[in-house]
Amino acid sequence: MSRRAPRASIDPDVRKTWLRRALPLVKAHKTLLITSLTLSFAGLIVQVQIPNLVRIGIDDAVVDRSGELTTYVWWIVALALVQGFINYLARLYLLRTAYEMEYDLRNIVYSHLVRMPFGFYDRVQTGELMSRSGSDIRAVQMYLAFGPSILVQCLIAVVAFGLMLSINVPLAIVAMVTMPIIGVLGVSMRKAIFPVSWLIQARLAQLATVVDENIQGVRIVKAFAAEGRQLRSLAESADRIRWAYRQDARIRSRWNPMLDNLPRLGLALVLLVGGLMVIDGHTTVGTIVAFNSYILMLQPPFRMLGMMIMMGQRASASARRIYEILDTPSDVVDGPDPVVVPLRGDLAFEDVVFAYPNGTVALEGLTLRIRPGETVAVVGGTGSGKSTLGRLTARFYDVTSGRVTIDGHDVRDLSLASLREQVGIVPDEPFLFSLSIHDNIAYGKPHASRDDVIAAAVAAGADEFIRNLPEGYDTVVGERGYTLSGGQRQRVAIARALLVNPPILVLDDATSAIDVTVEQMIHSSLRDKMRGRTTLIVAHRLSTISLAERVVLMADGRVIADGTHESLLATEPRYAEVLAAQVTA
Numbered sequence: 080m081s082r083r084a085p086r087a088s089i090d091p092d093v094r095k096t097w098l099r100r101a102l103p104l105v106k107a108h109k110t111l112l113i114t115s116l117t118l119s120f121a122g123l124i125v126q127v128q129i130p131n132l133v134r135i136g137i138d139d140a141v142v143d144r145s146g147e148l149t150t151y152v153w154w155i156v157a158l159a160l161v162q163g164f165i166n167y168l169a170r171l172y173l174l175r176t177a178y179e180m181e182y183d184l185r186n187i188v189y190s191h192l193v194r195m196p197f198g199f200y201d202r203v204q205t206g207e208l209m210s211r212s213g214s215d216i217r218a219v220q221m222y223l224a225f226g227p228s229i230l231v232q233c234l235i236a237v238v239a240f241g242l243m244l245s246i247n248v249p250l251a252i253v254a255m256v257t258m259p260i261i262g263v264l265g266v267s268m269r270k271a272i273f274p275v276s277w278l279i280q281a282r283l284a285q286l287a288t289v290v291d292e293n294i295q296g297v298r299i300v301k302a303f304a305a306e307g308r309q310l311r312s313l314a315e316s317a318d319r320i321r322w323a324y325r326q327d328a329r330i331r332s333r334w335n336p337m338l339d340n341l342p343r344l345g346l347a348l349v350l351l352v353g354g355l356m357v358i359d360g361h362t363t364v365g366t367i368v369a370f371n372s373y374i375l376m377l378q379p380p381f382r383m384l385g386m387m388i389m390m391g392q393r394a395s396a397s398a399r400r401i402y403e404i405l406d407t408p409s410d411v412v413d414g415p416d417p418v419v420v421p422l423r424g425d426l427a428f429e430d431v432v433f434a435y436p437n438g439t440v441a442l443e444g445l446t447l448r449i450r451p452g453e454t455v456a457v458v459g460g461t462g463s464g465k466s467t468l469g470r471l472t473a474r475f476y477d478v479t480s481g482r483v484t485i486d487g488h489d490v491r492d493l494s495l496a497s498l499r500e501q502v503g504i505v506p507d508e509p510f511l512f513s514l515s516i517h518d519n520i521a522y523g524k525p526h527a528s529r530d531d532v533i534a535a536a537v538a539a540g541a542d543e544f545i546r547n548l549p550e551g552y553d554t555v556v557g558e559r560g561y562t563l564s565g566g567q568r569q570r571v572a573i574a575r576a577l578l579v580n581p582p583i584l585v586l587d588d589a590t591s592a593i594d595v596t597v598e599q600m601i602h603s604s605l606r607d608k609m610r611g612r613t614t615l616i617v618a619h620r621l622s623t624i625s626l627a628e629r630v631v632l633m634a635d636g637r638v639i640a641d642g643t644h645e646s647l648l649a650t651e652p653r654y655a656e657v658l659a660a661q662v663t664a
């Protein structure tokens with residue numbers, strides 16, 4: 080099925096109220112919405128006729144015995160059928176409107192999320208994002224679609240009141256007396272409940288984060304036999320939710336009986352006043368019965384008024400959180416005139432200062448030049464800024480000051496898509512999708528042929544183990560590729576980068592879990608496969624470092640020494656220190 084693009088977007092003007100900003104979304108589906116509202120109004124008009132027919136039926140056929148009872152009965156049945164059919168259509172269109180709007184909103188939010196820079200994902204929690212893209216979208220959708228429908232249903236009160244007035248003015252006023260009270264009480268109840276239900280939402284989102292971490296980190300939890308501790312933290316979250324639900328129950332049980340009983344008071348009043356009027360001959364028994372029906376019929380819309388106010392409050396808070404995402408501009412975007420050029424791989428960092436969005440300064444005036452075709456190992460203590468080099472090369476983040484250039488172009492001037500196509504990054508813990516090995520390798524080049532995929536896998540030293548898998552290249556690797564070993568996953572990830580054949584390759588500790596002989600094989604095939612490739616290797620192992628023709632030593636976000644492995648060993652005591660501290664054979 081082909082995917083339809085969202086029909087509208089959220090108004091970007093942040094000065095407008097949330098509802099006005101969401102209006103384009105409603106307008107985009109106005110035909111559906113108006114159809115549904117019109118139908119729902121028509122249904123209500125039919126519905127208010129029924130008690131009136133009952134009144135006439137009772138007065139004519141039962142009391143006066145002048146009319147045919149079955150005629151009234153058939154009319155009522157017919158009207159009920161018509162009303163049922165109209166309501167069916169109205170409901171159908173209303174739900175369709177709601178889901179169409181939800182679809183649009185979901186797509187708007189999701190397409191914004193995929194454009195967000197790395198810095199955004201460093202800040203927000205997965206559980207929170209899931210909740211924003213789930214329940215918040217739903218809350219807004221509900222209000223936008225169901226709000227107008229509730230208003231239309233409240234209109235029935237006007238129509239029914241008009242009809243009652245035409246039958247009997249004093250009794251109509253008596254019947255309506257309790258309605259505003261129901262409305263006011265409904266609103267008050269919702270107001271009392273709102274903070275609690277808000278708390279429930281927030282605590283459910285917290286619980287989602289705890290559950291998410293427990294599931295994602297289940298191996299660590301088990302490895303440290305920390306199930307008890309995790310269960311306690313889960314129980315604490317659950318307990319907080321239970322407390323909030325208890326408050327919710329307390330408020331509801333206080334208000335609901337009042338709301339339920341008020342209409343009965345209305346019935347009693349109508350019976351009292353209406354009964355006296357019947358006795359005095361001012362009205363008929365049928366009128367009392369009809370007015371009873373009206374009281375019961377009018378009660379739900381008035382109660383829903385309160386619900387609508389609560390839905391509005393919730394939707395407004397949800398919309399604010401959704402807008403928070405939509406209003407966060409992606410700062411890492413194409414410049415006004417993005418350059419698309421094939422790169423040779425002449426990489427330079429010019430006095431680069433870089434701080435992560437949380438303020439951690441990772442590079443403090445780093446200058447480094449790597450010529451096309453060079454293979455450079457970056458060595459340094461933990462946190463010295465090695466991985467950051469790769470992230471800035473592919474422009475996952477923008478530098479705070481200074482420049483990163485490739486072939487003389489500032490990376491900020493290059494088109495983001497072409498830059499990322501030409502800078503391949505293999506992290507130490509690669510992510511594999513729940514797809515076949517073939518599709519995982521071909522992720523950056525989905526139309527690659529099987530032969531190309533195999534060639535990349537051979538170069539990455541992965542072909543042999545892949546062939547031994549039950550379905551070879553078609554084996555689907557489980558969620559996050561857990562069915563493969565760490566070293567196997569790293570090899571699949573290297574193959575994925577090689578298939579794209581980028582002129583610049585960053586191996587960020589990407590062979591840490593691969594044994595030394597296989598690693599040497601991979602590097603020699605890398606060298607054969609593309610002589611001109613610029614390769615940056617973040618390395619901890621001597622075997623890896625020795626593959627590079629040049630070694631750069633980093634400390635505190637700066638390059639402190641640069642040369643061959645041998646010359647650094649001979650001249651730079653800090654190099655020997657770093658090697659001794661963290662480098663394994």
Ligand SMILES: Nc1ncnc2c1ncn2[C@@H]1O[C@H](COP(=O)(O)OP(=O)(O)OP(=O)(O)O)[C@@H](O)[C@H]1O
Nearest residue numbers: 201435437439440441460461462463464465466467
């Ligand atoms: N996403 C991030 N958000 C905030 N700070 C970060 C982020 N990633 C890294 N840092 C910090 O930036 C500094 C440099 O990190 P970087 O990952 O470049 O170090 P590294 O030399 O590769 O370390 P290691 O050898 O331990 O992987 C560290 O202080 C680190 O804590």
